[in-house]
Amino acid sequence: MSNSAIVRIKDLNVQSGNTAILKNINVEIPRNKITVILGPSGCGKTTLLKSLNRLTDLQPHLKISGSIFIDDEDILQVTDGLTRIRQKMGLLSQKPYPLPMSIYKNIAFGLKIQGVSDKKIINDSVERYLAEVGLWDEVKDRLHSPASRLSIGQQQRLCLARGLAVHPEIILADEPTSALDPISSKKIEEKFIALRDDFTVIVVTHILRQAKRLADNVIFMYYGEIVEQGPPEQLFEHPVSPILKDYLNTGH
Amino acid sequence: MKKRSIEEQFFLWLMRFTTASIIMVLSGLLFVIFKKGYHAMSWAMISEEPQGGFYLGAGGGILNAILGSVYLSVGAIILAILVGLPVALAMNVHMVRYKIWVTVIRFLLDTLWGVPSIVYGAFAFGIMVYFHLRASLLAGIITVALLIVPIITRAFDEALRTIPNGLLETTYAIGGTRSEASFVIFFRQALPGLITAVLLALCRGIGDAASVLFTAGYTDHVPQRLTDPTATLPLAIFFQLSSPIPEVKERAYAATLVLTIIILVISILSRIAGRRFKKYVL
Ligand SMILES: Nc1ncnc2c1ncn2[C@@H]1O[C@H](COP(=O)(O)OP(=O)(O)O)[C@@H](O)[C@H]1O
Ligand SMILES: [Mg+2]
Numbered sequence: 386m387s388n389s390a391i392v393r394i395k396d397l398n399v400q401s402g403n404t405a406i407l408k409n410i411n412v413e414i415p416r417n418k419i420t421v422i423l424g425p426s427g428c429g430k431t432t433l434l435k436s437l438n439r440l441t442d443l444q445p446h447l448k449i450s451g452s453i454f455i456d457d458e459d460i461l462q463v464t465d466g467l468t469r470i471r472q473k474m475g476l477l478s479q480k481p482y483p484l485p486m487s488i489y490k491n492i493a494f495g496l497k498i499q500g501v502s503d504k505k506i507i508n509d510s511v512e513r514y515l516a517e518v519g520l521w522d523e524v525k526d527r528l529h530s531p532a533s534r535l536s537i538g539q540q541q542r543l544c545l546a547r548g549l550a551v552h553p554e555i556i557l558a559d560e561p562t563s564a565l566d567p568i569s570s571k572k573i574e575e576k577f578i579a580l581r582d583d584f585t586v587i588v589v590t591h592i593l594r595q596a597k598r599l600a601d602n603v604i605f606m607y608y609g610e611i612v613e614q615g616p617p618e619q620l621f622e623h624p625v626s627p628i629l630k631d632y633l634n635t636g637h
Numbered sequence: 638m639k640k641r642s643i644e645e646q647f648f649l650w651l652m653r654f655t656t657a658s659i660i661m662v663l664s665g666l667l668f669v670i671f672k673k674g675y676h677a678m679s680w681a682m683i684s685e686e687p688q689g690g691f692y693l694g695a696g697g698g699i700l701n702a703i704l705g706s707v708y709l710s711v712g713a714i715i716l717a718i719l720v721g722l723p724v725a726l727a728m729n730v731h732m733v734r735y736k737i738w739v740t741v742i743r744f745l746l747d748t749l750w751g752v753p754s755i756v757y758g759a760f761a762f763g764i765m766v767y768f769h770l771r772a773s774l775l776a777g778i779i780t781v782a783l784l785i786v787p788i789i790t791r792a793f794d795e796a797l798r799t800i801p802n803g804l805l806e807t808t809y810a811i812g813g814t815r816s817e818a819s820f821v822i823f824f825r826q827a828l829p830g831l832i833t834a835v836l837l838a839l840c841r842g843i844g845d846a847a848s849v850l851f852t853a854g855y856t857d858h859v860p861q862r863l864t865d866p867t868a869t870l871p872l873a874i875f876f877q878l879s880s881p882i883p884e885v886k887e888r889a890y891a892a893t894l895v896l897t898i899i900i901l902v903i904s905i906l907s908r909i910a911g912r913r914f915k916k917y918v919l
Contacts, residue, residue, distance in 0.1 A: 443806060471809065471810055484808065485917040533917060551812065
């Protein structure tokens with residue numbers, strides 16, 4: 386790969402009617418690093434994240450222009466093969482959404498979509514990825530009970546395992562700890578740090594301290610624009626723009 | 638502190654009282670129907686058509702009404718699903734951006750839900766007279782369908798409304814296609830609600846007398862064609878109960894027993910189905 390950036394966004398604009406949600410986004414996201422997208426709520430972080438795996442398609446009224454290169458392929462131009470692109474990315478949303486089926490099938494579902502039907506491979510994956518997120522010991526005796534009965538923290542970790550099981554390159558996480566208790570939050574954060582070696586992690590947050598704990602690279606957004614981006618030492622110690630200075634002082 | 642505990646006690650007893658009265662009414666009802674009807678219950682009662690002089694106490698049964706009611710309500714349910722499901726889907730998927738219209742449709746459906754069934758019967762009868770149509774199974778099916786379309790549409794609507802948007806996004810994010818997404822969403826998340834809605838509407842349809850009074854007619858034979866008139870259980874009960882002959886009156890209770898058992902079975906099925914599918918729902 387010629388470029389160390391896994392995602393390159395060029396002139397991305399997202400509009401709803403006459404209001405611009407994202408304005409002229411130009412950014413590169415480095416491979417095998419944790420990139421934190423930081424900014425006050427309503428500034429377009431979720432929209433930016435959803436553009437990356439074309440979940441914005443589900444809202445046909447959004448007008449999207451520009452390009453998003455992932456592995457040097459412009460995903461906004463792709464017409465079929467959306468499944469392949471989405472499977473490059475695992476998504477964690479603000480609130481965990483396990484599929485309405487058993488814990489086991491939550492992991493198996495993604496594999497089945499990829500065409501894996503070998504029972505043994507599926508069984509192994511279920512164990513491996515549940516163990517990966519520290520859930521195996523907690524659920525190994527009730528793999529076939531509904532995922533809806535897990536606690537919220539467990540559900541979020543199940544969602545992470547489900548994402549990892551389909552071998553993504555990128556983990557997209559939209560305020561993944563905002564609904565969780567401190568201990569589950571900590572487990573998720575630790576997991577992200579461990580995942581950095583093999584994956585690219587993109588985390589949206591509005592919590593400054595979380596950003597400081599996780600970030601290798603920071604994107605600061607305000608009202609649909611990227612105000613500053615760069616390594617955390619630079620943004621947090623030597624902010625340039627008044628908006629970011631203000632944000633760092635007040636914490637929101 | 639004192640005031641709180643008095644309040645608590647009051648509502649506790651109120652709850653006990655209402656629960657007890659509901660149970661008493663229901664068991665009283667079942668008891669009376671059973672006591673008055675079981676003498677007349679026999680295999681012939683549920684397996685034979687009425688013979689000549691049935692309404693004067695001669696032999697036969699109410700198979701015509703049982704099958705008539707089943708045909709009628711199943712036909713009406715199918716028709717109502719064909720109308721109601723697309724409307725509910727449109728309200729929740731295609732029209733999400735026209736909130737005003739969805740609100741208006743909901744209001745209209747709720748109003749229709751409250752319209753007494755005799756009004757539907759009179760409305761359908763008026764149309765039939767205008768076109769010189771005879772009472773028939775088909776006319777009954779259409780009338781009952783009109784009656785339950787608002788019920789089934791609103792119940793479907795409620796079931797679909799509770800589907801979280803995030804679940805749809807998640808399914809796509811895993812790489813699911815449209816059909817996999819709808820499998821997950823509709824057949825797992827919304828199905829319990831849809832099944833309950835269908836069975837609820839079925840109960841309403843099978844037990845309604847007023848809407849079929851003028852439209853389905855009445856006959857001693859099991860209908861063979863859609864254009865045949867048909868008997869129904871509620872009307873069979875009505876006609877026999879108005880008879881002065883004690884044996885016939887007793888049969889009315891037997892017919893009531895049959896109808897109650899059918900409705901009870903449907904309700905229990907809907908409970909089981911709900912529980913069977915609900916455990917996975919978020
Ligand atoms: N589907 C949509 N249609 C119209 N406006 C939207 C849509 N999604 C988000 N917005 C608007 O775009 C802005 C950014 O939203 P979002 O990306 O969710 O921000 P954040 O995640 O940073 O809180 C908000 O003002 C929001 O109201
Ligand atoms: Mg957001």
